[in-house]
Amino acid sequence: MTQPQAAPPAPEQPEKQGKPEGAGQPGGGQGRTLVPAALLGPQVLGKAREGGIIYPFLILFVVLAIWKGETFYGQTNLLEILDQQSATLIIAAAGTMVLIGGGIDLSVGATYALCQVIAMKMAITGNPVAAILVGVVIGLGVGAANGVIATFFRINSLIATLATSFVITGGAALITGGNLITNFTATGYADFARTQFLDVTTAAWTMIGVVIVLGVVLARTIAGRYMYAAGSNAEAARLAGVRVQWIKLVTFAISGGAAALGGIIDSARVLSASSANGGTALTFTVLAGIVVGGTSILGGEGAIWRTVVGVLFIALIGNGFTLLGWNPLYEQITLGVILLLAVGGDAWSRLRTG
Amino acid sequence: MPETESTLQGADVELKDISKSFGGTHALEGVSLTIGRGKIHALVGENGAGKSTLGKIIAGAHTADSGQMLLDGEPVRFGSPHVAIARGVILIAQELAIVPALTVEQNVFLGVEPRQAGFQSRRELRRRYRELADSVGFELDGAAVAGTLRTADQQKVEILRALSRNAQLIVMDEPTAALSRPDVEALHVVIRQLATQGTTVVLVSHFLNEVLELADEVTILRDGRLVQTVPAAGQTEQSLMAAMLGRSVDATFPARRLAPAGAPTVLSVRDLVAPGVHGVSFDLRAGEIVGLAGLVGAGRTEVARAIYRANRVHSGSVSIDAGTEGRGGSAVAGTPRAALRAGVAMIPESRKEQGLLLSRPVKENVILSTLAAVSVAGLVKQAAERRTVRDVLTRVDARGGGLSAPASALSGGNQQKLLFARSLLRDPKVLIADEPTRGVDVGAKRAIYELLASLTAGGLGVLLISSDVEEILGLAHRVLVMRGGRIAAELNGDDITEAAILGAAFGSGERGA
Numbered sequence: 047m048t049q050p051q052a053a054p055p056a057p058e059q060p061e062k063q064g065k066p067e068g069a070g071q072p073g074g075g076q077g078r079t080l081v082p083a084a085l086l087g088p089q090v091l092g093k094a095r096e097g098g099i100i101y102p103f104l105i106l107f108v109v110l111a112i113w114k115g116e117t118f119y120g121q122t123n124l125l126e127i128l129d130q131q132s133a134t135l136i137i138a139a140a141g142t143m144v145l146i147g148g149g150i151d152l153s154v155g156a157t158y159a160l161c162q163v164i165a166m167k168m169a170i171t172g173n174p175v176a177a178i179l180v181g182v183v184i185g186l187g188v189g190a191a192n193g194v195i196a197t198f199f200r201i202n203s204l205i206a207t208l209a210t211s212f213v214i215t216g217g218a219a220l221i222t223g224g225n226l227i228t229n230f231t232a233t234g235y236a237d238f239a240r241t242q243f244l245d246v247t248t249a250a251w252t253m254i255g256v257v258i259v260l261g262v263v264l265a266r267t268i269a270g271r272y273m274y275a276a277g278s279n280a281e282a283a284r285l286a287g288v289r290v291q292w293i294k295l296v297t298f299a300i301s302g303g304a305a306a307l308g309g310i311i312d313s314a315r316v317l318s319a320s321s322a323n324g325g326t327a328l329t330f331t332v333l334a335g336i337v338v339g340g341t342s343i344l345g346g347e348g349a350i351w352r353t354v355v356g357v358l359f360i361a362l363i364g365n366g367f368t369l370l371g372w373n374p375l376y377e378q379i380t381l382g383v384i385l386l387l388a389v390g391g392d393a394w395s396r397l398r399t400g
Numbered sequence: 401m402p403e404t405e406s407t408l409q410g411a412d413v414e415l416k417d418i419s420k421s422f423g424g425t426h427a428l429e430g431v432s433l434t435i436g437r438g439k440i441h442a443l444v445g446e447n448g449a450g451k452s453t454l455g456k457i458i459a460g461a462h463t464a465d466s467g468q469m470l471l472d473g474e475p476v477r478f479g480s481p482h483v484a485i486a487r488g489v490i491l492i493a494q495e496l497a498i499v500p501a502l503t504v505e506q507n508v509f510l511g512v513e514p515r516q517a518g519f520q521s522r523r524e525l526r527r528r529y530r531e532l533a534d535s536v537g538f539e540l541d542g543a544a545v546a547g548t549l550r551t552a553d554q555q556k557v558e559i560l561r562a563l564s565r566n567a568q569l570i571v572m573d574e575p576t577a578a579l580s581r582p583d584v585e586a587l588h589v590v591i592r593q594l595a596t597q598g599t600t601v602v603l604v605s606h607f608l609n610e611v612l613e614l615a616d617e618v619t620i621l622r623d624g625r626l627v628q629t630v631p632a633a634g635q636t637e638q639s640l641m642a643a644m645l646g647r648s649v650d651a652t653f654p655a656r657r658l659a660p661a662g663a664p665t666v667l668s669v670r671d672l673v674a675p676g677v678h679g680v681s682f683d684l685r686a687g688e689i690v691g692l693a694g695l696v697g698a699g700r701t702e703v704a705r706a707i708y709r710a711n712r713v714h715s716g717s718v719s720i721d722a723g724t725e726g727r728g729g730s731a732v733a734g735t736p737r738a739a740l741r742a743g744v745a746m747i748p749e750s751r752k753e754q755g756l757l758l759s760r761p762v763k764e765n766v767i768l769s770t771l772a773a774v775s776v777a778g779l780v781k782q783a784a785e786r787r788t789v790r791d792v793l794t795r796v797d798a799r800g801g802g803l804s805a806p807a808s809a810l811s812g813g814n815q816q817k818l819l820f821a822r823s824l825l826r827d828p829k830v831l832i833a834d835e836p837t838r839g840v841d842v843g844a845k846r847a848i849y850e851l852l853a854s855l856t857a858g859g860l861g862v863l864l865i866s867s868d869v870e871e872i873l874g875l876a877h878r879v880l881v882m883r884g885g886r887i888a889a890e891l892n893g894d895d896i897t898e899a900a901i902l903g904a905a906f907g908s909g910e911r912g913a
Contacts, residue, residue, distance in 0.1 A: 262779075
């Protein structure tokens, strides 16, 4: 919550104000944040314990709505949150797959920076579409490399991606020479994130598309089933004919591609890129969102709709602190406590069910 | 050799009416026995007879459900090994519990290191180790890293550790199972020495010759019940084996249909060499159940895993659909995935560790190997999936839970049926079932037997691994008895008897390892 959405609030705010609420969008103002959740997991919502994060989220939403009224639930604020969280949500949706498959990717913050730097640099002189594509492909490649190291070389993914994150960050810094890259002239690149369609920025639309696609892949496809199987019991999955290493590699590649896309979206939103962006702050924000949502760090359990709610829950806390004018220092403490509760609750329920 | 009276007088351990069950299975029922001080007391029986369980109860690794244990005449109840150790009762399990990265002396005194102001005193550690090792005459370098030692020496580390805790009673579970012959001799010397120095030894062993050589007394168990406790002197391997045999039949087996004489060979294994497998060849025909018998560690599971390519294969060939002459057919190579493709399915030994995704729903567990059949362009068709899973679960008669319940919510028998269901969906030519009835209740056992019989009637070839000789006798058309990674005997028709199987498995007179 700190890094990506704190940085860029200024530029796009004015453009949003004009249109009346709910002009043509499905669901209208406040329902919109919930759309991905409802789409991706209706059958899961039915189960008792599985509800999990959705209740605290709704309670927080209602409390803020009553407390701050339109300032909170007005279209401007909610769309603002969605726009700011686009990158985090994309990366977290992919990270959910990695965690469910039994891995963890700590290099997303670094990949985010590397790919935004590369894409931005290319876009200054070249075709913005090519720049974005190259950035994403490099992200996929970095992710695949992580996957190879973590599976075929059998290096624990926590350590493997921690190590590669240093390498990636170093690479990004080499490209920029440590400077901020700005691009106020080649507007095609900025349009990638800042174009408005039905009141919603393309950044948010991209996020919604990616989240739905990844959600469907995880919940409805063979590959998704294999991800759950690999993370739930790798040996059993292998004996059942699942190519466990391959499927894990795929999750890492998707995670790298998502990190690249997130980085590019954010750089297009704020018209600048830096090797210092993203980093561990982003990595841990993403992980916090996934875990608060209820996806298990032990693999085999979780869902992308959960991650969406988890990330937005954390974003609402940040938004609430801002709207209420509370000392943002307490926001960090609040988040830490919530994270502990989420992980503790997971451990406790596992203990009880054996 | 001890007379009955003297044993009763100096009783070190007395067990009264000990019972223990795991889930629905009775591992021990009303076992009573007396173990004399400073004696070597052997526990023998078939796989699953309860000898290891009894050893573990004595040492506090398991807690008896009922019954009483007296130590030096005083009732004790060990809730954990820790409590037992405090009373000088120590278990040396089959799986050694050494810390590989520490030195021998650090391992020996692990947890009771001599300290000086909170720091380990290396010099004192060394001195105490020397003293201890000398007292039993072990020549084992205390500074050596334990992980680099041979198994026999690692075992000595465990023994020294036991002695450093002033062990009065040491329970050894299959101490020589993993040892080569010279090491076995060496360990025997040590065990005898312990006994002469007054330590009581409870020896759980498969090796009847070893038992006869070492033990003062032998307790024979069968199906969790005590058969008898006798002085080892005067016993022979044959007499012990006879006592281990002849139990009641408590599960009924389906009528065995004869495998059709001209049935084609569906599985052909030639000179298979893999970890734990030293050159195995056999054929399996359509409609036939071949039982793979042998003691735990004889290489049965290893053969299964090698055929299924769950383990690496060094050399040899496995082919499927080899025809009537046993030649040709498609070779199995690569991974379990390839084996499945070729038409082999396996129900692994441990359903929890190797079979199921315990936290995932029943339907995901069942469909895991056949997702493509219910999918279009990678998308799983929910309705087709549910229909397929429901149908196959009816076929294997799995009950309870519903399709969305986690597999962990099902009983052992139903969990096993999920694995059968998963295999059947592949429509395999060969099914390897590794201990398919382990830890399931009698009713589920019978259902699994029926299932195996009906599957073979449909032309499936089944390779059945079971430690339950009864099961092999009741189901198999042909039995391969394994010992030491090789097939020690092939039994057909009327030759398939418990005595013949056990005889070949125990290797009557020679050691398997």
